[in-house]
Amino acid sequence: MKKLYLIIFVVSALFFVILFFSRFMIAIVPIIAAITIWFASKTSIKLIKTKFTSINAVKEGSVKLHGTITAPDTFITPYFKQECIGYHYKKANLTYDSETGSDYEINAIIDEKFQDLFIADSTGTIKVTSQRFNLSFLPVKTATLHSFEHAVDDVRHTERTLKNGDRISVMGYARKNANDGFEIIEQPNNPVVISNAYFENKSRKSFQVFKYLLPYIVLMYLSVNYFMFFAPIKHWPQHDALVVFGFFGVPILGLIFAVLGKRVTGYPKVFFTVLGGTLLFVSLLTFPLLCLLLITKTAFYTIVCVWLCVFSSTLLGISINHKKLSDLNE
Structure with missing residues (x-):
């Protein structure tokens, strides 16, 4: 998927260079933008369109569950010191566009900790296993530290977390385990996607x-x-x-x-x-x-x-x- 995004970006940049200050941009750029947005939104679209399955009705294949999560161990996040069962932390320096004032992140450092977790609804409990979870659909906690002497020293800290007792949605692939039950796993074409009701609405x-x-x-x-x-x-x-x-x-x-x-x-x-x-x-x-x-x-x-x-x-x-x-x- 990352290669596909890179190809789309390169093609878009090429068209932009070729057609810069040309009226043909009006015909071409909206089509490129629409294709890019569609590919970037494919996971969100699938998440919204997939209906919830109760845990006692899970069958092998792609499923979407909603319930309360728990895990045996807890971690402390690097910056905000939140107790959680999984987190994604990013620290990045900021650079600024002199014309628009927009900021851009550079030299990003990422730290993640995850573990297997359990999700439960009124019908049962099921294990969710993955090497890493994509938390990009969850709320982010952000702090930006400004240096009044040098703008290039500005730093942004961002954290997304999973906590015991959170009510979330999980979309992934259900397969039978050794106990003849089911667990949610990650597959190449079926990554484990985590979201919540706010994001989905x-x-x-x-x-x-x-x-x-x-x-x-x-x-x-x-x-x-x-x-x-x-x-x-x-x-x-x-x-x-x-x-x-x-x-x-x-x-x-x-x-x-x-x-x-x-x-x-x-x-x-x-x-x-x-x-x-x-x-x-x-x-x-x-x-x-x-x-x-x-x-x-x-x-x-x-x-x-x-x-x-x-x-x-x-x-x-x-x-x-x-x-x-x-x-x-x-």
Whole structure:
């Protein structure tokens, strides 16, 4: 799987270099991004789609269980000193992007301790065996220590833990043991995946949002590319005021409408909330588009049509699915 991610990254980087400052990025990059996200989400998708099995009904094969975990030994985590039955700890130095201010982890040191554990539900108990457990779907505890003299000396500590009594979900391969019972083991194509109810509910809602908005995302992609590469071009003079409004006015209006939506009720609340959310989302999507189109000296008529395609598709998606999206947030 890591090799696959590396190949995808290399191919994506290659396309980016070849097409940098080219309008063909608008057609290619979304497809690459969609493929990358799909591969990165395969485990989450399988986890959400797999139904729970009670321990007394386990049969040989891939299963998903939910229950309380226990283990005979306890460990103390390196940084936060938490008592647990398994942990993943990472210590990393931070470096910062001078333009965006974003931080990146470098020189990471990882320390892990795991052991076989038992998971129990109301129907029984079963052993879970693995050389290591993937805890990336569990909550993380983080502390960042800042050095006021040298930014490169900033350090981030992160820990994920399994504790006695935690209620978790375990997905893995069930096989018969020497006692004619079953245990959960790790196989090359069936790693042991651990999560909890919070992660699964959050992921399920995210997938539902994507499912609701997917038709409008496809509509946006097709309409934008139509005006970019196939539609007749009309020669409009460029209006710098509209460009500035697209960069700065749209997000400001989005914030204003979003605030108004929180202060009113009934239909005005729906109107301002939908419009505010649409403008904020459109500003995020169109900011890199506008930059690229202006740099490549695209016709102003095409720029306006592309912006309107993004706006209309987003407005349709959010307004038609507003009730469903609101229910997911509750």
